[in-house]
Amino acid sequence: MKPLKKQYIGFVCGALLFIGVDHADAVETKEVYNRFSDVSVTSEFFDEIDSMFYKGVISGYKNGGNYLDKAEFRPNQYVTRAQASKMISIISGYHPNTQENNDYNDVPESHWAHDYITQLTLDNIVSGKENGSFKPEDTLTRAQAAKMIVHAFDLNKTYQGTSFYSDVPSDSWYAPYVNALTEAGITTGRTADRFDPFAKVTRYQLAAFLDRAYNQVSVDEMNTRQTLLIAIETVYRLESMTGYHRQQGYLDGAQPVLPAFDTFQNDIEPFMTENYLPTLESVYGKSCTQCSVQLFETQLNPDRFIEFSTKNDDTIQFETATFGEHNIQFKLVRDNGEWQLDGYSAGDQTSRTTQPGIRQ
Template sequence: MEIEQNFSDIHNEFWAKDEVTQLVKMGIINGYPDKQFRPALEVSRGQAANLLSQALGLPDAPYRPIFKDVSSKSSHLRGAMSTYKAEIFLGKEDGTFGVADSLTREQMATVIVRAFKLQDTGEEIQFKDQKRISESHRDGVKILAQHGITTGKEDGTFDPKTAVNRATYVVFLHRAMVKTDKITETPQISFKKAGTYGNFKPVRHEQNFVEVPVSKTDKTYLRSNAYLQLTNEKTKKHSHSTDTVYTYSIAGMSPAVVNVTKRQLENGDYFIFTELRNPQRLPITVDLIQSESNVAKGIVRTYDRYPIKKNADGTFGFDMTTYPTGVFEKTLAEGNKAQKMIGKSFRSKELSLKYKNGESSHTRELMDESEAFSGILLGDTVLSVYTLQSQGYDVVDHWLLLSDQQLFSSNQQMDDWMHESAIYYKKRNKWYTANGPYNKMATTIEPMPASGRGYGRNLLLVKEDRVMGKYNETQERYYESLLYNSFANLDIFKGDKTYWETEVTSTYLKNLFGITAPFVDTRFNEQIALFLYNGGKAFGHSDYNRGLINYADLLVSQKSKGNIIKVDANSYYIQDYFPSKQNVKTHTSMNHLLGGMNILLLAYKETGKPIYLETATSLQSAIEKDVTKWIRPNGDIWYKMSPNRTLVGEDYVHLTLEDLIHSYEMWMDVDPSKTAVFERMIRSKAGYMNKNNKGYTTKIKNGLERIGMPQLLPAGLEHTDAL
């Protein structure tokens, strides 16, 4: 008889598969939540009593304070009381039941003889180690052998003092039930081959489980060889998602904890972020386990079909990270398909540097990125295991995005994203946490570990511009869910402020101006405001312009705060950076300047408030008065203006042209008389790029077409991301 395999460690080659399968089906014994039976685990006296009471259908017996180690709330209460009443287990001389003591083979013989009322047939049976059998159990061992329930070991011994494991106990129990006509032995079975994913291996030793209530349909557990206990549960609402955080302590490992965050998105999908924090020396392994039923088929499409060509550069050094594991697609029995994106595990150490002003800079040293996922399909149940391994004094992160629908509408759409992620691996988020994604930081940050593997939360990557572009292009559910997640991460990063401050110090800025984290980077805030504005409009959010207005107000206030470079009474530049606690002047770069001006114009178009137009006009006037200074002799644009109004630095390859085109469009809508200076700079910058074969971005190509200047498209390759 061929049936579905029920446990990952009970297979066709296992000697007790028939007995285990029959008693499990009858509900006499169960496996563990991770779909393992663990046949080699020793059986305790308490467990043996529970199993016997179940097998015999013994009536419940009321609690009596007979045994010191059995309370009215004990998990072994029913087994201990009912088997004691039936005179199967009699307890120990010290007044305990011995619920936690291992059941020995000789004790097993005695309790089975008593339980099934087996009688002495008079046959004389001796084992080679007869003298080692306790006198109180000799009759039990003999009678068990008389009835053929045991034949002893192959060497002629009984091995009376050895502890009984789960498989052996089930086999002896099964034989006794068949012998006494309690059950009919089923025909020999054969299992259908189970499908596995990744490097799936059963964990044979004892484990502790705690259920994490993240789903109403599927089961999710934490598994560890240490005891896990829920210590806190809290819920936090974001603009368009809700986080529920479950915190578990790890017994004997204090203050180590596991945080499991379920981020419920407005579209019904949800993330699970698992974080193992281990601020001590001892290593810890914790597995997140998912058990999903009603599955007819499961396949994994992995990113590693698209190899990454790794390289280091002078700005960021070498990036260890790659891409997520891939998409697991399950086909349900009724034919519907659902997908989940599986991330890898990231082990890191938190770094911080405190300054005299009381502020600090925060980074992480990435120790390793590793494959966390493995799984097995048993019948109609998929078991997925995500392993977090701590070596001590570290933090281990893992993430999942789950949907009851398809994240990608076709394999082609999925493959396109995976291929793009391999090409642009440095600019695609893959290390997600409940507090935002971590990415390789420039080598000019502090604290920077000696290894050079400094990672942090880069605000430009917390907002997912490329994902927004892909969503607008394809409407794929995966991008929609990533955008909801990005909205939440930006909300968390911002905290109770109305703007965003960096949490990492740039030594480049520190050396120039003495600035340390936290500080406001105008470019970051401009792009976040636009991201939330465009995303909010695309999703129909009522608060779509909140970030835009807040940032426009911040820009307006900089004149009164003195964070400007003055040209004349009505013309000035706003500095690129506003330090939190340091009163210093910083430079103005053209791309920051244009971005801020564009935000002010958009805020004016949204609200009609004159102050936004007035401030934007002051910036436009400053550029117009200094335009001949900004344009370099070779036609390119200078990168920045210092507080003393000197111009220096190599400009970005593509980025500033994107901004100039946008500024031209914005002024064309508000006041076309202001556009001449931007057209002049567009022609100059584009001409320089064309002569030097710098290529262009998709944004530049589309933008030049919109403003009627497609002939200015620079020669060279098209790029997805600006350089």
């Protein structure tokens, strides 16, 4: 357990997910923009859900048209096999396969999850039933989730000891996967001696499993898309926080006024370095309360392979990379375990011009 436990003050209240919270010796308090109306910032699983949302692995159910409007996460809703295939594809950095078809009799090319299921099948991460079906709309069980995650992250299945749980027989098909997940610290079971392998997996449980599995991969071992998830999360957090405060200038008065940058600077400092702060402050000052200008190009899905100039557990940097119509220069550094933006610029691919810190 980390010696420092963050304590969050959220912007929303209501019917929330409250699940036991670990208490640590020291407490740091900061304000955070909570995107969900039904997940408490004090939930034991808030950090995992929050991280998976900002990485684009799992989304919410919108209650409004504005991208800043609160959404429902529905943490206790069960996950289908199709939904899990999409989430695992994204967090594993797999590119959805659009050139191949699968042999399942219930996953046609028109199915929304066809490409995710097909790619995971080709990579032997998922498999179907004996009758040739995949059952995409069936709810995922905890045993099935364990198998998918172990294969996706190539976890060690060589554990030879006694099963960790009384309801996971050593000779069962799922024992190697459940034990691997437990040995890696991704799950501790439903109780000290029960895993409940055939229970249905909920959205908050899968978010927690995937976040823990992802965090065990070192940056130098990550593939391109996995690495870009770190960049996506960082800029999306900054975008959301600055957007939230910018919007308050429109909501709080009849005459829109852009809130002063220093009124919320402390809330966004965890996500950027001192070097980058003046740049963001300058860009923010040119934005408005009623427009939908984005400070960053957050759709960081590469059109082709990216050659990183630096990619390790301390620094991530690519000098030039093409994302859609933009050339982006990007640098992240890690401070006390947290990734922070240290450099960013995006320019038009045709003109080759760039402007620090803003989407053109």
